[in-house]
């Protein structure tokens with residue numbers, strides 16, 4: 443599990459060490475970690491250090507100092523380094539060390555911004571040390587102008603020649619939210635100190651951060667609750683339930699599916715296919731015979747009927763995908779949601795959620811659907827606002843409904859009504875295609891069915907039992923994302939082919955788990 447801590451908590455964890463006179467030690471550890479990552483990236487890019495050039499953007503605070511000390515280390519390895527001082531104030535000792543090692547400095551105030559930008563764009567590496575955890579709001583003033591100019595001179599990240607490495611975080615992102623309010627220099631890599639910060643995992647902040655490296659500088663974060671968590675492969679693997687010798691189809695977990703309609707039969711077929719590939723004892727399908735016939739073309743093992751939820755004994759339910767203009771499906775959705783069993787609620791069924799439910803009800807909206815869920819509870823928010831601050835609004839929806847909320851997007855956000863937050867960035871943009879969400883709901887539904895009666899699941903991955911369903915949803919997002927990336931190796935993702943990849947990802951995860959034991 444990757445734990446992210448709020449900027450405030452990381453600073454609080456630093457405070458006793460700084461009070462004990464260890465501030466400089468922390469800074470040197472941070473600078474050394476940053477230097478190490480830059481070195482590795484230069485090597486990977488085949489550029490080495492001797493004769494390479496670096497531009498250090500150094501702000502007024504300790505973030506600028508970390509960057510200058512990293513610059514000092516690069517200078518001692520033969521890199522030619524220039525520091526652009528973006529503020530009147532600068533950490534005196536760090537600047538002194540940088541200059542003594544042979545670095546040149548330029549004050550941004552009064553300099554020609556486009557000249558500086560051209561110089562930065564032509565360098566081998568740019569270190570962004572303008573703002574760190576002490577930032578309030580986006581970049582302002584001349585520092586904002588400089589970043590905009592470097593961005594324009596260097597071009598989009600994929601086409602740039604200069605590597606950009608962010609010190610602690612890309613300057614200008616919301617440390618705790620990932621909100622990007624002004625110009626931000628998108629980084630190839632971010633080297634963050636002490637612990638990941640939520641803004642590096644969420645939404646636009648995660649996009650700007652690039653590859654994330656966490657450098658241990660010796661902070662004790664145990665007293666603080668993580669502000670966000672990301673499941674790693676090992677966590678998803680630990681959740682998977684492997685059938686034992688005494689298992690049979692009913693004990694492995696039965697997933698009831700009330701999805702699809704005459705208008706949208708395909709959604710049900712995709713969800714069922716994904717659920718079977720994730721691994722369940724049985725899928726019981728409830729819905730129109732014509733939809734069942736489509737499901738049976740690909741998955742004859744699905745057991746279909748047209749009855750009510752009460753007559754289809756299951757361990758968990760999946761309701762909503764493609765269920766449009768169908769009163770029977772609406773009734774089934776309501777019955778499943780109020781059954782007390784874990785239930786994944788997608789698309790058409792989101793409007794059937796009563797005022798208050800429990801965390802075993804997992805809503806899987808995209809931003810537009812979340813807007814509706816919130817509006818129905820008196821919280822007005824534009825879709826664009828939800829996309830800019832997805833974690834904030836997912837948490838609000840979880841709080842307002844009592845449900846677990848999985849918000850789909852570039853990063854998948856899972857908010858538990860307890861306030862726990864999971865963020866998964868496993869997916870590929872190739873998964874942004876029709877039907878993708880149906881397969882995600884099928885995977886989460888299958889995991890829920892197999893774990894519904896597994897009392898040890900929360901403990902296996904070290905989460906509070908009240909947050910189990912959020913972790914299950916996050917694991918579903920991880921499997922879905924990895925399956926999508928696997929499929930994308932063959933070309934654009936065809937969602938109906940995804941079950942093969944889902945099964946392969948489950949097999950890989952279990953193999954990694956076996957090797958780790």
Ligand SMILES: NC(=O)C1=CN([C@@H]2O[C@H](COP(=O)(O)OP(=O)(O)OC[C@H]3O[C@@H](n4cnc5c(N)ncnc54)[C@H](O)[C@@H]3O)[C@@H](O)[C@H]2O)[C@@H](O)CC1
Pocket residue numbers: 456460464465466468469472473501502503504505506508572573574575576577578579580581582585609610635659
């Ligand atoms: N204290 C320490 O010894 C350690 C500090 N660390 C580094 O220190 C950083 C935090 O340092 P600081 O607390 O000095 O904060 P920053 O380095 O983030 O700088 C904050 C300063 O920038 C200015 N500022 C804030 N928002 C601005 C905006 N939107 N536009 C322009 N200027 C703005 C303010 O003057 C503020 O004092 C961390 O991110 C990390 O890089 C780490 O190295 C760990 C150890």
Ligand SMILES: [K+]
Pocket residue numbers: 505570571572573574608609610611612613
């Ligand atoms: K920074």
